[in-house]
Amino acid sequence: MQTTTVVLAGGRSSRFGQDKTRALLGDTTLLDRVLDALPDDADVIVVGEQRPTTRTVRWVRETPVFAGPLAGLGAALPLIGADAFTLIGGDMPLGAPALAQLADLLRTTPVDAVVATDLNGHRQPLLAAYRTAAVRAAMPADPADRSMRALLHDLDVTTVPVEEQFVTDIDTPEDLARMSSTYDGTPARAAREADLVTYYDNEAADRQDNPLPEARVAHRDEFVAQLKAEGRSRLLEVGTGPGRDALAFQQAGLTVSGVDLAPASVELCQQAGLDVRVGSALGLPFGDGEFDAAYTASTLLHVADEDLDTALAELVRVVRPGAPIAIGLWGAQKSRQERWGRQSYGPPRFFALRSDADLTTTLVAHGVIERFETWPSSDGDELHYQWVVLRTPDRA
Ligand SMILES: C[S@@+](CC[C@H](N)C(=O)[O-])C[C@H]1O[C@@H](n2cnc3c(N)ncnc32)[C@H](O)[C@@H]1O
Secondary structure, three states: OOEEEEEEOOOOOOOOOOOOHHOOOOOOOHHHHHHHHHOOOOEEEEOOOOOOOOOOOOOEEOOOOOOOOHHHHHHHHHHHOOOEEEEEEEOOOOOHHHHHHHHHHHHHOOEEHHHHHHHHEEEEEEEEEEEEHHHHOOOOOOOOOOOHHHHHHOOOOEEEOOHHHHHHOOOOOOHHEEEEEEEOOOOOHHHHHHHHHHHHHHHHHHHHHOOEEEEEEEEHHHHHHHHHHHHOOOEEEEOOOOOHHHHHHHHOEEEEEEEEOHOOOHHHHHHHOOOEOEEEEOOOOOOOEEEEEEEEEOOHHOOOOOHHHHHHHHHHHEEEOOOOEEEEEEEOOOOOOEEEEEOHHHOOOOEEEEHHHHHOOOOOOOEEEEEEEEEEEOOOOOEEEEEEEEEEEOOE
């Protein structure tokens, strides 16, 4: 369904010293970051001074200029034809992927607005979905210099807590520097892996206590049935975590070996009697053709796009020709690389989320896609799970 999104990019940026929405994060302006992350078919209205952007948008300006976000929204309202719209600040370069979740909830909830909250529970009216008629009714006749919170006061609002990066806005050059070093770009492979080890060493024990989602278990068990039907018994799991799947494979009578980057995960696996060692998907510590099949769930999303071919080639190398490889991943509507995670576990994890089309393009270079299924996230976010069975080339 097409969405209308209003992007507020007309602030004075007094604490930044110059128009912050034109500042660069990596090689892209903050405003273009927001625009690039919106769905391709979104109707986008930008409130601010017109300038070249990476996509076509409609422009509008509040009067008087610099009259604040409520005046900006007020200027955009006459241009909105849809019953509902999403709103985001042009200084929230990582926020756009959260909007779909807010819009979905508004569609199914009888409220005027669905507003994101930060980790402290504070409402962020500039990352929200609104019903157009309700906003029109609540908009003051003169919104200049009035606060967005005043608008929320007159609306029936529900809130949704979102991850920190979605609500992080840029007010100062220091904020931008912090975001660049924490979330932006693709750090070198060694730095990515070092951060993942720290994170998962701290997270492994908690993960062990969480049950796997039903859909994951059902697809894993179907894969086990497929392996049995094909007479395959020696299985490699890459990215075992604390071994929830590996244990199930072993209990199903398969001979399982595994690798994981994080020593704490490996230790938990070994304590459970599993043959798991520390290693990376990018250089598997096994010989050619040692396994009858391979399995990797929610792990290749930590491998950057530039390394995905290497990881897939490694999986293909260590299984017998013609073997099936099951791959589970979180994917997104539009491919993107980013970092996030729960602060208490350590540095934010690197993620490469791929669209179904981009993932398919990479996979077909390594084998034949026998199955490709997806299912939505039960967290209500815009991610979906991608389940693939790839048949490796039969070189025999
Ligand atoms: C999201 S967890 C998934 C763990 C397990 N498969 C599960 O579904 O519970 C990702 C796991 O992949 C591991 N990992 C990340 N990058 C890896 C790499 N390059 N090679 C091997 N393991 C990796 C992490 O240490 C972590 O245990």
